[in-house]
Every structure is written in structure tokens, then in C-alpha cells.
Amino acid sequence: xSVIESSNLALYPEEAAAALQKLTQLxxxxxxGRAYRLDQPLHLVPARHAVFRGTLEGADVVFRLALSxxxxxxxxxxxxxxxxxxPHMSAPPFTVQQPLFHAAKAGLTITALARGEGLLTALWxxxxxxxxxxxxxxxxxxxxxxxxxxxxxxxxxxPWRMWAEKAAEKQPHASLRSVEAxxxxxxxxxxxxxxxxxxxxxxxxxxxxxxxxxWDGTTLTGIDLGATNHAPxxxxxxxxxxxxxxxxxxxxxxRRFGVDAEAFAAFSARFALSEIEANGFxxxxxxxxxxxxxxxxxxxxxxxxxxxxxxxxxASDLKQIT
Numbered sequence: 001x002s003v004i005e006s007s008n009l010a011l012y013p014e015e016a017a018a019a020l021q022k023l024t025q026l027x028x029x030x031x032x033g034r035a036y037r038l039d040q041p042l043h044l045v046p047a048r049h050a051v052f053r054g055t056l057e058g059a060d061v062v063f064r065l066a067l068s069x070x071x072x073x074x075x076x077x078x079x080x081x082x083x084x085x086x087p088h089m090s091a092p093p094f095t096v097q098q099p100l101f102h103a104a105k106a107g108l109t110i111t112a113l114a115r116g117e118g119l120l121t122a123l124w125x126x127x128x129x130x131x132x133x134x135x136x137x138x139x140x141x142x143x144x145x146x147x148x149x150x151x152x153x154x155x156x157x158x159p160w161r162m163w164a165e166k167a168a169e170k171q172p173h174a175s176l177r178s179v180e181a182x183x184x185x186x187x188x189x190x191x192x193x194x195x196x197x198x199x200x201x202x203x204x205x206x207x208x209x210x211x212x213x214x215w216d217g218t219t220l221t222g223i224d225l226g227a228t229n230h231a232p233x234x235x236x237x238x239x240x241x242x243x244x245x246x247x248x249x250x251x252x253x254x255r256r257f258g259v260d261a262e263a264f265a266a267f268s269a270r271f272a273l274s275e276i277e278a279n280g281f282x283x284x285x286x287x288x289x290x291x292x293x294x295x296x297x298x299x300x301x302x303x304x305x306x307x308x309x310x311x312x313x314x315a316s317d318l319k320q321i322t
Contacts, residue, residue, distance in 0.1 A: 012046050015067075019050035023065045023108075030103045031056075038063065047071070056110055061100060066107030076104050081203070081225050082111070088148060092219040094141045114223050116216030123210070123249060131251035135244075135263050138213055139270040141220045142236055146202035150233060155199045157284070160232075161191050164291040172297045173304055179311040180291055186318035187287035193322065194280040200233040208236035209243035234277065237267045238285035242293070245310040246303065257283045258290065258314030279321055283314075290314060 009016050020041065027036060036056045043051040048071045052063045066072040079102045089096040098112035116122070119138060123131045168184050171177050205212070206226020214221045241259035244250075252262035268278050290311055295304065 009041055009044055012044055015046045016041055016044050016050065019044060019065055019067060020052070023050065023052060023063060026065070026103070026106045026108055027063070030106055030108055031101075036061075049075070053113065056100060060113035061110050062097070062113055064109045064111070072104070072107035075107055075109060076102075077229075078226060079104075079109055085145065085225065089145060089222070093137075094144045094220055094222075096145075096222045096225060114214035114221040115219070116214045116221070118211030119213040119215045119220065120210035120244065120247065120249060122215050123251070128251040128253070131249075132262050132266070134215065135210070135251070135260075136266040136270070137220055138210055138240065139237075139267045141213060141222060142205070142208060142240070142267075143270050145205060145222065146233065146236070149203040149230075150200055151202070152198040153201050153230075155194070155196060155232075155281075157191055157194065160285070160288050161187060164288045167292045167294050170294045173295055173299070175304060175308055176295065176311065179308060179315055182315040183287050183290055183311055183318065186315060186322050187284065187291070189322035190280065190284050190287070190318065194276065194284060196276050196280070199277070199281055201230045202233050204229060204231040204233075204236050206231075206236075207239065209240050210249075211243075232281065232285065233271065234282045234285040235288075237271070238282060238289045241267065242286055242289040242310070246290075246293070246307045248302070248306040255310075255313045255317075257286050257317045258310040258312075259286060283318060283321065286314060287318065 020038070023038060027038065034057060037054050039053045039055070041050065041052050042062070047068050049067055050065045052065070054061055054063050064075070066075045079099065082096060082099045085096050086099055090098070097114050099109070100112060101110040102108070119134060123134060126134070164187060165184060168180050171180055204226070205222065206229065207224055212222060212224045214223060241263055244263060245259040250260045252260050254261040256264045268282070273282065295307060
């Protein structure tokens with residue numbers, strides 16, 4: 001279930017305080033003899049991880065603490081993936097955070113601080129006509145990340161449909177349930193239409209959206225890479241497009257499959273999507289991302305309105321191809 005990002009720490013003050021206490025204890029052991037400082041908390045997901053800003057030997061860094069045994073396993077995979085990607089993604093203008101320290105048993109990682117701010121946040125200060133170029137750069141960043149691992153395989157469509165169906169059952173907002181049922185129905189029809197012999201997969205980011213790209217005006221730095229895992233190429237693209245649309249980021253003023261039409265075109269062009277990819281696989285995963293992100297019961301009305309508008313437009317466009 002999607003949490004309310006703007007007040008995430010305020011939602012869980014006791015968990016945040018406990019995480020800081022645990023992190024203080026672990027760093028005193030793991031970093032004994034090294035100069036470091038813990039500063040303000042940045043993010044918290046209960047039972048998963050807490051993220052704090054600080055310094056290590058004079059450099060600005062991010063401390064990430066796993067909050068459960070399962071989260072420690074996930075963190076180990078994420079560290080392995082960041083270490084794999086870093087040599088390929090260490091040179092501007094498209095980079096990832098430099099991996100600096102990992103204590104697997106403690107569930108602690110330290111990475112270089114990403115400069116700037118989330119790209120989606122930065123876009124809001126730009127006039128709509130100036131937003132397309134940075135969005136296109138995000139497609140370039142994803143292409144650089146995935147290009148070395150892109151390959152074709154026989155499609156495995158069924159699990160995505162099943163996961164979307166289960167998530168749709170948990171939607172707490174009546175205003176969204178009806179239209180999401182339409183999206184799910186069209187996704188099932190599309191499932192039968194895209195019985196193609198192959199699709200493209202890659203080692204994916206896992207949670208690719210524009211606020212997981214930090215922008216300092218010249219360089220895009222990816223954060224929160226997931227553990228190494230092959231996934232359909234269209235999954236990361238759809239995640240970014242849906243994340244934008246559900247927050248009202250539609251710089252072109254036009255939609256395609258519910259998301260910004262120019263952003264859809266930018267990613268399609270960068271990855272040279274074929275007809276079946278652009279009008280089959282990618283809409284399939286846009287439907288998946290729409291349904292899988294169940295909104296928090298306390299989600300602000302403005303966010304619900306954006307989600308409703310996006311889902312209605314998606315359902316309408318899916319009718320044209322199913």
C-alpha cells in the first residue's frame with residue numbers, strides 16, 4: 001500500500017526514534033575508529049528500512065538501516081546490485097550513488113549522498129514547456145542503466161496479471177474501485193492479445209520513478225536501486241510514467257494510456273519500442289502499475305483525484321486497443 005510520502009516520518013514517530021537509537025548503536029560498533037556523524041532522518045518504511053543523512057570521514061553520505069531480517073536480505077541484494085552497477089554508472093551525467101560501506105549482519109549500508117533533489121520535485125518549479133527535456137533525460141538514464149543487460153525472452157505475462165488482480169481487491173477508496181475494475185478487465189483482455197513469442201527484459205531498477213533520480217542541474221543520480229532481478233523492460237518505464245501521472249505531472253497537457261503523452265513518446269523513442277511493445281506490452285504494465293499501487297487510506301483528496309483521472313483515461317484508451 002502506498003504511504004503518504006510528504007508526511008511519512010510524521011506518521012511513524014516512534015518507529016523513527018527507535019530506528020535512530022538502533023542506528024546509533026550499530027554505527028558505534030561497525031564504524032569504530034572512523035569519523036562519522038548521524039544527522040536528520042530522510043525516510044522510513046516500518047519493518048523495512050530507515051534512511052538518515054550524515055557524514056563519513058568528512059563526506060556527505062546516506063545511512064540506510066534494515067529493520068527486519070527480511071529487509072537485511074533485501075539490503076544485501078541491493079548492495080550487490082549497486083556494486084555491480086557502479087563501475088558502469090559512475091561518470092556524469094548519468095550516475096548512481098557510490099557504494100561506500102556495507103555490514104550485512106548489521107543490516108547497514110552507507111552510500112554517497114546524491115546531489116540536488118528529486119527530479120519530479122524539480123520539475124514542478126519549471127514551466128510546463130521546459131519539463132519535457134529533463135523527462136527525456138530520465139529515459140536516457142534508464143537506458144544507460146539497462147542497456148548492458150537487455151535481452152529477449154519468452155513472455156511470462158500471467159504473474160503480473162495475478163498480482164494486479166490481488167492488489168485491486170485491497171483498494172480502500174470507493175472512488176477508485178469502480179474504474180480500477182474496468183482497468184483490470186481491459187488488462188485481462190490485453191493479456192490475451194499480447195501472446196507474442198518474445199519480449200525484452202533487463203536487470204531493472206525495481207522502483208524507477210523521477211524522485212528516485214536526483215538532479216543537480218547537470219547530473220542525474222539514481223537512488224534506491226533494487227536487488228539484481230531480471231524484469232520486463234516495460235516495467236520500469238511504466239512505473240515512472242504512472243508515478244508522474246498519479247501526481248498530476250502532465251506537462252504536455254495530453255494523455256496516452258492515462259499518462260503524459262510526450263513522456264510516453266520520449267521513453268518509447270529512447271528504447272525504440274516496436275508496435276507490439278508500445279501498444280501492447282507497455283500499456284499492459286501501465287495497467288499493472290496503476291493497480292498494484294494501492295493508495296493509503298489517508299491519501300489526500302488531490303492525489304485521489306489525480307489517480308482517478310489517470311485511471312479513467314487509461315481505461316478509455318485500453319478500450320481502443322482491446
